[in-house]
Amino acid sequence: MASTILNVILKFMVSIVNVLMTPIDAIINRMFPNFGSLVAYWNEIVVLSFGDAFAYIVNLIPPITKQAISTYLIFLIGYYGITYTMWTITHTIDIIKRIKFW
Amino acid sequence: MKVEEENEKYYAIFKTCFVIFAYSFIGILIIFFFAVAKVDALQLSYDNLPQDGKPYYIGTRSSGQITERTVSYVTRDTIPPFEIGTVNLSSSNASQYWSIGLSYTTRVNRVYMITMYYYGGNDSIQLNELTGICTGDLATCSRNQQTINYTRLYFSSGNTIIEIEHPYLRQTSNGLEETTENYKAKKIQTIFVSNNNGSVVSMYLNATANISNLQIISVGVEDLGLSENFFSNLNQDNKNYMDTKTQAIMDWVTGKTNDLQTQITNLTSLENNHYTWLTGQITNARTEIDNAKNSINNTITQATNSTNQAINNQTQDITDNQNENSQNEINNQNNNAWACYTNTQDLIDMPLGISKRYLNEQGQEIQSNGYDITDYVKVQESFKIVFNEDLSNDNQLSLCLYDENYSKTRCERYTPNVSGNLKQHQTIVQEGEVYARFSFDRQATVYNEYYVGTYCVNREDSNFSKLNDTMKQTNDFLTSDSDADISILEGISISTSNPVSELITIPVELLTHYLDHINDTCKTYNFGSLLGTDLKLPCLNLQHYLGNNLYRTIDLLMASVIIYNAFMLFVSKFLEVLELRNSMDDMYVPQHAGGPRYTKNLIEGTYD
Numbered sequence: 001m002a003s004t005i006l007n008v009i010l011k012f013m014v015s016i017v018n019v020l021m022t023p024i025d026a027i028i029n030r031m032f033p034n035f036g037s038l039v040a041y042w043n044e045i046v047v048l049s050f051g052d053a054f055a056y057i058v059n060l061i062p063p064i065t066k067q068a069i070s071t072y073l074i075f076l077i078g079y080y081g082i083t084y085t086m087w088t089i090t091h092t093i094d095i096i097k098r099i100k101f102w
Numbered sequence: 103m104k105v106e107e108e109n110e111k112y113y114a115i116f117k118t119c120f121v122i123f124a125y126s127f128i129g130i131l132i133i134f135f136f137a138v139a140k141v142d143a144l145q146l147s148y149d150n151l152p153q154d155g156k157p158y159y160i161g162t163r164s165s166g167q168i169t170e171r172t173v174s175y176v177t178r179d180t181i182p183p184f185e186i187g188t189v190n191l192s193s194s195n196a197s198q199y200w201s202i203g204l205s206y207t208t209r210v211n212r213v214y215m216i217t218m219y220y221y222g223g224n225d226s227i228q229l230n231e232l233t234g235i236c237t238g239d240l241a242t243c244s245r246n247q248q249t250i251n252y253t254r255l256y257f258s259s260g261n262t263i264i265e266i267e268h269p270y271l272r273q274t275s276n277g278l279e280e281t282t283e284n285y286k287a288k289k290i291q292t293i294f295v296s297n298n299n300g301s302v303v304s305m306y307l308n309a310t311a312n313i314s315n316l317q318i319i320s321v322g323v324e325d326l327g328l329s330e331n332f333f334s335n336l337n338q339d340n341k342n343y344m345d346t347k348t349q350a351i352m353d354w355v356t357g358k359t360n361d362l363q364t365q366i367t368n369l370t371s372l373e374n375n376h377y378t379w380l381t382g383q384i385t386n387a388r389t390e391i392d393n394a395k396n397s398i399n400n401t402i403t404q405a406t407n408s409t410n411q412a413i414n415n416q417t418q419d420i421t422d423n424q425n426e427n428s429q430n431e432i433n434n435q436n437n438n439a440w441a442c443y444t445n446t447q448d449l450i451d452m453p454l455g456i457s458k459r460y461l462n463e464q465g466q467e468i469q470s471n472g473y474d475i476t477d478y479v480k481v482q483e484s485f486k487i488v489f490n491e492d493l494s495n496d497n498q499l500s501l502c503l504y505d506e507n508y509s510k511t512r513c514e515r516y517t518p519n520v521s522g523n524l525k526q527h528q529t530i531v532q533e534g535e536v537y538a539r540f541s542f543d544r545q546a547t548v549y550n551e552y553y554v555g556t557y558c559v560n561r562e563d564s565n566f567s568k569l570n571d572t573m574k575q576t577n578d579f580l581t582s583d584s585d586a587d588i589s590i591l592e593g594i595s596i597s598t599s600n601p602v603s604e605l606i607t608i609p610v611e612l613l614t615h616y617l618d619h620i621n622d623t624c625k626t627y628n629f630g631s632l633l634g635t636d637l638k639l640p641c642l643n644l645q646h647y648l649g650n651n652l653y654r655t656i657d658l659l660m661a662s663v664i665i666y667n668a669f670m671l672f673v674s675k676f677l678e679v680l681e682l683r684n685s686m687d688d689m690y691v692p693q694h695a696g697g698p699r700y701t702k703n704l705i706e707g708t709y710d
Binding site: 018028036038061 | 600601602603604605606607608610611612613614615616617619625626627628639642644645653654656657658660661664665668
């Protein structure tokens with residue numbers, strides 16, 4: 001249940017970041033066409049290598065402790081994730097309102 | 103001023119209560135964790151006797167129904183193997199089986215051990231067929247009523263001599279008397295796993311020898327816990343508990359080892375047979391592959407030579423403007439374009455793969471009871487098939503064509519001629535993406551060498567048409583005026599990724615990866631993707647190295663510390679919120695003291 005909630009929060013954060021970064025991504029893709037594939041390759045290395053290493057270390061931890069750490073992380077990330085996401089949204093809306101191009 | 107003091111007083115009381123509550127909650131959590139560990143330890147020792155406080159029946163019989171003798175009530179404090187009754191069987195006759203049993207309601211998937219101590223009797227007593235378990239009451243339990251409701255794991259031979267260290271009841275001329283002396287008795291045990299839940303299971307012990315003067319000292323049943331826990335606990339550091347079980351379990355393991363050794367011996371023999379067969383198959387396959395390679399090379403060489411010759415001839419014809427002669431030459435080529443190969447062995451792995459043999463494990467060709475003699479063959483060239491082998495009158499051979507979905511589109515039937523032989527029947531399959539399969543109409547009598555005898559390729563249809571198509575496409579492309587055709591750019595991907603977003607969300611991806619693998623079992627880590635090596639970190643099962651008790655203790659302590667810190671962080675955050683609210687109260691200015699500061703400023707349109 002907690003993992004599901006956290007997954008939803010993470011996907012929400014990723015969606016917001018993607019929306020906000022769309023113009024910058026377009027510019028980068030236009031200027032450096034191969035940069036995207038390089039980043040994808042780097043992401044794969046980081047996620048698979050470091051992610052597997054992280055999972056390997058975590059799996060050495062006893063089960064109750066592991067569950068406690070996970071729950072703690074979930075609450076912590078959920079708290080800060082929601083806080084900073086809401087901060088980003090409100091400030092973005094504020095900036096848009098200040099522009100008043102309409 | 104009074105209001106602020108009042109607020110501070112209430113806030114101090116509330117804060118004190120809250121901190122007390124927080125510490126109490128943490129204490130309860132810690133106690134709860136240790137209580138769980140304690141309960142778990144109890145389960146390892148006594149493991150919840152299933153019939154706690156319920157009667158256990160013990161009875162005897164020489165033949166017929168069992169006579170109930172004693173009823174005992176088992177409590178949780180009973181030390182296993184507990185004594186539930188004493189029965190004297192001295193009056194039993196020779197050559198009659200006797201029984202002693204008990205019955206209770208089992209729970210599913212639990213390991214039970216029944217232990218019986220007996221004294222006296224004849225040394226030649228046959229104990230090898232004496233245990234049975236059946237459903238229903240003990241009184242109606244039949245000797246042959248073996249059921250599927252249990253799985254017996256172990257049964258000792260009854261030769262184990264143990265020394266009883268506690269008083270016991272002994273049959274004397276005055277009846278049963280309690281003794282205080284220690285004496286040697288024999289013990290028999292059986293371990294089984296219950297497969298059903300909630301039904302009464304009776305166990306009885308039978309023998310067919312003279313058992314006069316035999317005294318059953320005690321019979322007890324012990325719940326060893328869930329079967330999975332039982333077997334997992336075998337490797338755990340719980341020697342005190344397992345000491346009483348070790349011998350029985352080791353006997354069982356020895357018996358299983360012997361069984362496995364027998365199975366291994368049988369499998370080794372079987373493996374040798376398979377190895378011999380596989381070696382023969384591999385040798386045959388290698389020979390066929392070599393032959394196929396040679397055949398393919400020959401085909402390619404001949405096709406290439408023929409194609410080159412044809413190109414040269416056509417070029418020469420065009421150069422010399424001898425259209426009539428050129429047409430005659432092309433006609434001759436068409437007539438001679440079929441290149442046929444008659445080596446039947448090579449056909450097994452010919453490019454079209456249109457022959458298939460059915461072999462048994464010994465590599466011998468078997469009688470085909472099926473209808474198909476080929477697999478689906480993808481037809482990419484025009485070809486014709488010539489059958490050199492005879493077909494009997496009882497069989498007909500068909501060539502069926504299928505589409506890409508293996509739906510039959512057309513079948514051609516080849517009927518043997520009057521003499522029963524089909525010499526050279528030809529067919530031409532149109533070039534294209536079709537699939538062909540040869541099959542018998544009815545169940546066939548298989549000939550020893552029943553292959554497609556000849557494989558022919560129409561070089562003009564295949565090579566020339568492909569060459570012409572390629573030349574036409576190339577010419578069309580070179581002479582095309584269209585700039586909009588960007589098909590040549592196929593394969594060159596245009597990046598549509600979000601590089602900046604992906605860089606920013608790497609931590610999120612890592613966290614998602616962590617969440618996906620947090621419940622993995624013990625796993626290895628491969629450095630290959632990171633360093634390009636074969637270095638692997640092994641799977642470390644700390645529970646195995648540290649022992650169950652130490653591992654769980656460390657686990658509980660670490661978890662307690664983490665929960666304590668997390669809870670204190672939560673408390674501090676909560677107190678921060680309360681203090682923030684208090685500071686907001688401080689900022690409020692009552693109406694009699696000038697009114698709300700911010701309200702006034704808002705009305706005037708200014709800000710501080």
